[in-house]
Amino acid sequence: MAEPMILAEGLRKSFGNVHALDGVDLDVQPSTVLGLLGPNGAGKTTVVRILTTLLHPDAGHATVAGHDVVRHAEELRHVIGLAGQYAAIDENLTGLENLEMVGRLYHLTRAEARRRGAEVLERFELAHAADRTAKTYSGGMRRRLDLGASLVGRPKVLFLDEPTTGLDPRSRLELWDVIRELVRDGTTLLLTTQYLEEADRLADDIAVIDGGRVIARGTADELKARVGGEVLALRVSDRSRVPAAAGAVLGLGPGGGKVDNNTGELTIPVGTDGPRVLTEAIRRLDAEGIELADISLRRPTLDDVFLSLTGHAAEEVSAGDGEGDGDRGRRSRRRRKEGAA
Amino acid sequence: MSVTTTERASAPGAGRLSAALSDGWVLTKRNLLTYIRKPDLLVFSTIQPVMFVLLFVYVFGGAVKGALPATIPYVDFLMPGIFVQTAIFSALQTGVGLAEDLQKGLIDRFKSLPMARSAVLAGRTAADTVAILFQVLLMLAVAWLVGFRFHEGVMEALLAFAGAMSVGYAFTWVAAFTGLSLKSVEAVQAASFTIVFPFVFASSAFVPAETFPSWLQTWANINPVTIWVDTFRVLTLGELYTESSFFPDVPGLGTLLWQSIAWFLGILAVAVPLSIRVYRRT
Numbered sequence: 047m048a049e050p051m052i053l054a055e056g057l058r059k060s061f062g063n064v065h066a067l068d069g070v071d072l073d074v075q076p077s078t079v080l081g082l083l084g085p086n087g088a089g090k091t092t093v094v095r096i097l098t099t100l101l102h103p104d105a106g107h108a109t110v111a112g113h114d115v116v117r118h119a120e121e122l123r124h125v126i127g128l129a130g131q132y133a134a135i136d137e138n139l140t141g142l143e144n145l146e147m148v149g150r151l152y153h154l155t156r157a158e159a160r161r162r163g164a165e166v167l168e169r170f171e172l173a174h175a176a177d178r179t180a181k182t183y184s185g186g187m188r189r190r191l192d193l194g195a196s197l198v199g200r201p202k203v204l205f206l207d208e209p210t211t212g213l214d215p216r217s218r219l220e221l222w223d224v225i226r227e228l229v230r231d232g233t234t235l236l237l238t239t240q241y242l243e244e245a246d247r248l249a250d251d252i253a254v255i256d257g258g259r260v261i262a263r264g265t266a267d268e269l270k271a272r273v274g275g276e277v278l279a280l281r282v283s284d285r286s287r288v289p290a291a292a293g294a295v296l297g298l299g300p301g302g303g304k305v306d307n308n309t310g311e312l313t314i315p316v317g318t319d320g321p322r323v324l325t326e327a328i329r330r331l332d333a334e335g336i337e338l339a340d341i342s343l344r345r346p347t348l349d350d351v352f353l354s355l356t357g358h359a360a361e362e363v364s365a366g367d368g369e370g371d372g373d374r375g376r377r378s379r380r381r382r383k384e385g386a387a
Numbered sequence: 388m389s390v391t392t393t394e395r396a397s398a399p400g401a402g403r404l405s406a407a408l409s410d411g412w413v414l415t416k417r418n419l420l421t422y423i424r425k426p427d428l429l430v431f432s433t434i435q436p437v438m439f440v441l442l443f444v445y446v447f448g449g450a451v452k453g454a455l456p457a458t459i460p461y462v463d464f465l466m467p468g469i470f471v472q473t474a475i476f477s478a479l480q481t482g483v484g485l486a487e488d489l490q491k492g493l494i495d496r497f498k499s500l501p502m503a504r505s506a507v508l509a510g511r512t513a514a515d516t517v518a519i520l521f522q523v524l525l526m527l528a529v530a531w532l533v534g535f536r537f538h539e540g541v542m543e544a545l546l547a548f549a550g551a552m553s554v555g556y557a558f559t560w561v562a563a564f565t566g567l568s569l570k571s572v573e574a575v576q577a578a579s580f581t582i583v584f585p586f587v588f589a590s591s592a593f594v595p596a597e598t599f600p601s602w603l604q605t606w607a608n609i610n611p612v613t614i615w616v617d618t619f620r621v622l623t624l625g626e627l628y629t630e631s632s633f634f635p636d637v638p639g640l641g642t643l644l645w646q647s648i649a650w651f652l653g654i655l656a657v658a659v660p661l662s663i664r665v666y667r668r669t
Contacts, residue, residue, distance in 0.1 A: 095495075098499045099498070099499065100495055100498050123499060123500060123501040126499065127499075128495070128496065130492045130495050130496070131492065132490075132492035133492070134492035134495060134496040135491075135493075136417060138420060138421040138425055139417065139420060139421075143417075143420070147413055147414075147417055148496075148500065150409070150410075150413045151410055151413060151500045151501075151502040152501060152502075153406060153409070153502075179424060199500070
């Protein structure tokens, strides 16, 4: 196996009493995409900030393209690109001026900065808006410009921190296409996301992070396999009958299941025993007189994986912004966990 | 990726300083473009000092006249104070601008680039100083309209304005520290006004400090704003100011100049390292 393009060992970082990172290990092979998947407050942004030299770790060490994040920070910055959670562009500059500025700060000549700026605008379908100030751009265009800015230096390693958060579904799909194309060129990419679908679509490898630790690692398929075969999902029409339904069917699978009291949904990993469990579940619920709004047998999604790994759903955590609220995120998660128990 | 060598304008090592200057210039240009694209920012921050001039000259002017020698028109006494006040207040914009850049994630982007670490602060304070110059010149035009005149030579007048500009520059660094420490635009706006208020208003900027209660006079006499404004006055009023029995406490020009420079350097010596430290940590 080649030398990893990103290597992190035992990264720890605390902010006051909050342990944002509690020993994170990562390795990313050249020209692959690692999806760092976790809820708000899990520590994703802290990992990115350490790997891009914005923060020093309290303990542990990390290298990107062979450069140590603390000792060789300056060399490291020459080979990375970063697009953070917010579109970090200057609204009062035009699209082209934004990219030229970034190019000049990579110490490109004026002509080269301009040429690359134009090239990036072309590639991200922003050429028509090159000379308009960025404040006239839509949300999706801003994100594309922001992503473009991270590519002006032709980085070997690209860091995208929640690149599609806050985008409408159409812009999200467009941005996914752009990202997929980047990766075809051989850029190594570390992508953080709280959307399981996004990690599934874009990443070769997924690291699930929760409470400042990597709790699982593998391809999307490997992670899904950990849930074990298929999943039986059913929704009870009358919420008050959820406990009765749970009592009737949870024991049917090999490993229990999950109950969501809010939606009336029960999910039960069933291994390869799907059809039998499905028939048995319907028979029992019918005998109890419990009506169903929906029942299906499906392949597990990353949602199921996340649920089985952490005991809480990924996107259930407050959709507030930012990892700065690590403390709040964690606390609210704990509360929900207790509520579900 | 096939491209591994980035084409650089300057070889590393050979031009660390020239790279830093180039980065500083790139960001100065960016900040100046912002002023040009958002002229309302400058226009509205100029309206306030104009209102101050009108307020002082026409509302308080009559009452203050009694505390001044008959040879000094109030507007000639007042405007040096207004120029220094304008420089200080418009320097506060630095803090707001940096807090905005922080909030938008621009500072994170800059820090992830292989650029000089000094460039963000150097470029911001330089561009804001140009904006201060613009505002001070605009105030000079207004001052002329309400009757302000120089009583000394052109060189003295130029030196007086150079002084006001250096005060503004020093305060861009104070504002940079406030902006980076407080991080939110609203907090920065509220806090920086509160910080400069006792300096600007408890000074001889608008009325002779001789009219203050004695405890306040003690403060006013050591207040750097009083020293800067007095220096400006000596340079524009000359003997009318220094020789008047109304102002027994005004030191000579030499003393005022070295005190002014000492305060300027002293503020920079504290605010620059503090700003850089908090920039590195944010």
